[in-house]
Amino acid sequence: MSEAPLLSVRGLHKSFGALHVLKGVDLAVRSGEVAFLIGPSGGGKSTLIRCINFLETPSSGEITFDGRPLCHEDGRIFHLAPERVLRAARSEMPMVFQHFNLFSHRTVLENVIEGPIMVKRRPRAEAIADAERLLREVGLHDKSDFYPDQLSGGQKQRVAIARALAMRPKLILFDEPTSALDPELVAGILDTIRALADRGMTLVVVSHEMAFARKLADVVHFIADGTIMESGPPDRIFDNPQNPRLSGFIRSILH
Template structure:
């Protein structure tokens, strides 16, 4: 019996900003229904990798494929409508949850969630509203659909952001340090939602410094340093028994701050 091909695959991704090379030949595979945690120090390329998978940042070279959509960035047109159509096709495959939730301040929680399905995907409004309400209930905010972002806590706003990403029915959900901007007291409520999504079989990539959370939720862990994946494997391998001294040093500092 042969295994199914990965739902998401990236090969040879290179991305620079000016003279600074941020990604230097990154490879990544993720199977459907799995959670992948991306660990590493600040500036290692984790966020840029997510943004390249979603084509928010366009790599100089490499290939990204999600389901049956593949983009070879070496052959991407330099400009024009053809280029934009290709990038839109890739972006449509994934939903992004940012460090800052980026909700529209003039829209209610429900209106923020249905904006993408109604405006971008042209789905019937009644259908989008029903699904939006179900998503709000799923993230524990069924009673806050009429609340504006200013009336919600940071954790609640981030949970609306998660529901908004799910509303477009993406094949992959990309989380860019979803708890980094939150007060420590409310980090747990957002992590609980992500844990629930993992149990439901969503395919997720999660950039996080919450190492113990990654250890509990992820099927695979990638450790990035200086734009390169230097270690990959199961949480037991990468977090529990890392091979590389750079990984061990990072984990010591994150898990035991102030202790070398």
């Protein structure tokens, strides 16, 4: 892994009206690292990665991605990078959503090639060849002409992962990728994510799959009440937590 973080978040705040959701979050993710965000519902996990991807605009703080400042503060003035810079960064760290967010009126293949053609401006033939390869990798090469409503939840999520990979990303954000799936479909998605980690991809995963986090993560961040309360390697986080809130959270999950 490189010394400088691929992604750096410092002092990040996010409010929705009077609701203060993120309260000064600091986070660093290095290239090739698999980082899991765990914690109670409503603690700020999903809001954090939506701010990282600028699907939500932070209220204050700093985000730097691949050496490029995306937002920062100058005194008390909060600055966003130009939209073209944010758009370029977003294309290099796509998000896989819990509810898939596929275009229902487009085929599987059309969903996968949309970003590379419209955002990355790649030739259509190149985008199609890349998409066909990725669909084979996720086991859906025979579904390219299907529409999302013809697929199972697990298949939809694998299309969403292929769509993210088609952007040739530097980092992929996963927001509860298995929470909308029936239990029998979860293992297939976890296997797909594991394969990405085995390839050395940089992943940030919001998940309630504690056993999976323990096996796959390089680092686990525990988020509650809008702050990262404890971070560390999975064995220490799960076996020897230092923060009382984390200890209580783990006990509630295990029992």
